[in-house]
Amino acid sequence: MSSKVAYEALHTKEGMSRRDALKVMGLTGGAAMMMGAPTKVEASSTDKAVNIVVVGGGAGGIMATVRLSKAASNAKITLIAPNETHLYQPGQVFMAAGLYTESDIQRKNADFIPDSVNWVKDEVTHFDPDNNKVTTAKNGDISYDYLVVATGLEYNYEGIEGMSKDLVGQHGISSVYLNDPVAGTARGGVATAQWFKDMRKAAESASPEKPIQVICTQPDTPIKCGGAPQKILYLSDDNLRGNGPDGGEDVSKNATFNFCKKGTTLFGVPAYNKTLVEEVTPMYGNITDKWDHVLRKIDAENKIATFEHKVQKKGAYDEDLEEYEMITTTEMVEMKYDFIHIVPPMRPTTVVANSKLGITKGSGKGWLEVDFDTLQHLRYPNVFGIGDILGVPKGKTGGSARHHGPILVDNLISVIEGKKPTEKFDGYTVCPLKTQYGEIMLAEFDYEGIAPSFPILDPSRPRWMWWAFDLYILKTLYWQLMMRGLM
Numbered sequence: 001m002s003s004k005v006a007y008e009a010l011h012t013k014e015g016m017s018r019r020d021a022l023k024v025m026g027l028t029g030g031a032a033m034m035m036g037a038p039t040k041v042e043a044s045s046t047d048k049a050v051n052i053v054v055v056g057g058g059a060g061g062i063m064a065t066v067r068l069s070k071a072a073s074n075a076k077i078t079l080i081a082p083n084e085t086h087l088y089q090p091g092q093v094f095m096a097a098g099l100y101t102e103s104d105i106q107r108k109n110a111d112f113i114p115d116s117v118n119w120v121k122d123e124v125t126h127f128d129p130d131n132n133k134v135t136t137a138k139n140g141d142i143s144y145d146y147l148v149v150a151t152g153l154e155y156n157y158e159g160i161e162g163m164s165k166d167l168v169g170q171h172g173i174s175s176v177y178l179n180d181p182v183a184g185t186a187r188g189g190v191a192t193a194q195w196f197k198d199m200r201k202a203a204e205s206a207s208p209e210k211p212i213q214v215i216c217t218q219p220d221t222p223i224k225c226g227g228a229p230q231k232i233l234y235l236s237d238d239n240l241r242g243n244g245p246d247g248g249e250d251v252s253k254n255a256t257f258n259f260c261k262k263g264t265t266l267f268g269v270p271a272y273n274k275t276l277v278e279e280v281t282p283m284y285g286n287i288t289d290k291w292d293h294v295l296r297k298i299d300a301e302n303k304i305a306t307f308e309h310k311v312q313k314k315g316a317y318d319e320d321l322e323e324y325e326m327i328t329t330t331e332m333v334e335m336k337y338d339f340i341h342i343v344p345p346m347r348p349t350t351v352v353a354n355s356k357l358g359i360t361k362g363s364g365k366g367w368l369e370v371d372f373d374t375l376q377h378l379r380y381p382n383v384f385g386i387g388d389i390l391g392v393p394k395g396k397t398g399g400s401a402r403h404h405g406p407i408l409v410d411n412l413i414s415v416i417e418g419k420k421p422t423e424k425f426d427g428y429t430v431c432p433l434k435t436q437y438g439e440i441m442l443a444e445f446d447y448e449g450i451a452p453s454f455p456i457l458d459p460s461r462p463r464w465m466w467w468a469f470d471l472y473i474l475k476t477l478y479w480q481l482m483m484r485g486l487m
């Protein structure tokens with residue numbers, strides 16, 4: 001079945017009820033099976049009258065708040081979150097692909113926050129863990145016995161010289177990641193959908209002799225959903241082959257793509273990397289991987305991107321070691337483009353990075369300093385974290401936050417009850433990598449390596465069923481189950 005036919009056959013704008021979502025889970029063999037470890041309901045609970053503050057009302061903050069309100073029946077739970085609207089951020093890629101609209105990925109945060117929770121619509125401007133309090137922009141200081149940090153991460157578009165988020169949607173520049181979590185808007189999804197259309201139009205009037213030049217970038221910082229830069233690369237190219245929702249002739253020969261990133265692999269897990277390097281990239285025939293090219297500067301008016309390119313060169317011959325010394329040199333490389341997709345450098349939320357809660361030195365500087373297993377702060381035992389802000393080596397995805405949720409709640413309750421936290425996060429990360437319209441390689445992995453939820457199927461194979469699951473089911477499960485602490 002072609003993706004377009006299947007899309008028309010299956011796509012419905014109507015939402016699904018929680019009941020229908022549960023039925024779908026049954027039909028699909030259980031979404032939990034498809035997305036990591038079995039659904040886990042907190043084993044522990046407490047009736048202690050403690051004061052818990054959660055900061056941040058995105059995926060992780062809502063999951064933590066909802067689960068805590070069930071497990072700690074007498075606790076006073078305060079959520080500090082400025083956003084009235086909740087964004088289902090993974091859907092920004094389907095917006096770019098022309099399959100979702102912005103309203104498909106927006107819901108009211110009030111739909112998920114239990115009535116028993118004290119919701120303070122404000123931002124934290126300072127963390128003071130020595131005195132167990134936070135300062136807010138409009139509501140003064142708020143004290144806590146226990147704190148959960150769920151502020152996510154920040155984009156640093158300005159970290160690229162000449163770049164700013166205002167340029168997204170202009171001069172052939174797009175960036176699917178761009179969103180405003182406080183306003184609840186996803187400008188990156190809207191702009192990238194237009195970018196797909198503009199690119200197709202330009203390719204229709206180009207030729208194989210004079211193709212349009214497209215660049216897709218990935219920064220050298222940790223990013224959320226590490227596969228998204230490639231999702232845009234493959235889907236925009238496949239759209240030129242006529243496989244997007246608007247169809248059309250195959251004009252992909254009229255375009256060349258350069259994918260520019262740090263390192264010499266497309267994915268950190270070898271099994272998934274092999275599929276991408278040996279099958280997916282060659283299948284397109286017009287994509288070149290530019291290894292160790294990191295975007296440093298953009299000249300939007302003249303459409304020139306400048307990359308820092310690290311090159312290994314042979315140095316002097318070492319008689320003792322009987323080999324050449326390898327010297328790394330850096331050169332700046334300019335590339336002209338017609339269309340560029342920029343993934344911004346990302347960093348921990350400034351208010352966390354500047355507080356005593358952040359890691360103080362090394363490559364993880366600024367991220368929340370938690371134990372990789374228990375998610376408990378290493379220096380402040382009454383502080384825990386969830387989601388992208390965590391200073392752990394893996395897991396900047398919504399799927400990871402779903403796994404953090406029950407672990408952090410169980411461990412926090414153990415601490416409230418005067419016990420040691422024992423639940424462990426295994427590094428679970430999920431990336432539904434869209435290799436073309438109608439196919440996804442469901443890359444699941446943890447601290448140890450691949451971690452398929454359904455090992456009977458080779459996880460390195462792109463499949464239609466994962467595409468269908470992601471496009472038609474996952475969003476509903478997110479609203480109906482994950483955001484309600486049921487999954």
Ligand SMILES: Cc1cc2nc3c(=O)[nH]c(=O)nc-3n(C[C@H](O)[C@H](O)[C@H](O)COP(=O)(O)OP(=O)(O)OC[C@H]3O[C@@H](n4cnc5c(N)ncnc54)[C@H](O)[C@@H]3O)c2cc1C
Nearest residue numbers: 056058059060089090123124151152225387388397398399
């Ligand atoms: C384009 C794109 C594609 C993605 N694809 C996938 C995917 O396919 N699968 C997947 O699992 N994940 C995907 N993700 C990642 C996923 O959306 C995030 O990992 C997830 O949202 C992390 O949750 P979080 O709560 O840590 O951060 P967020 O959901 O970003 O929420 C952080 C919240 O904290 C609030 N906040 C920040 N600072 C403060 C403060 N000082 N005071 C109060 N509140 C504050 C913000 O307003 C925000 O609401 C994707 C993300 C993007 C952008």
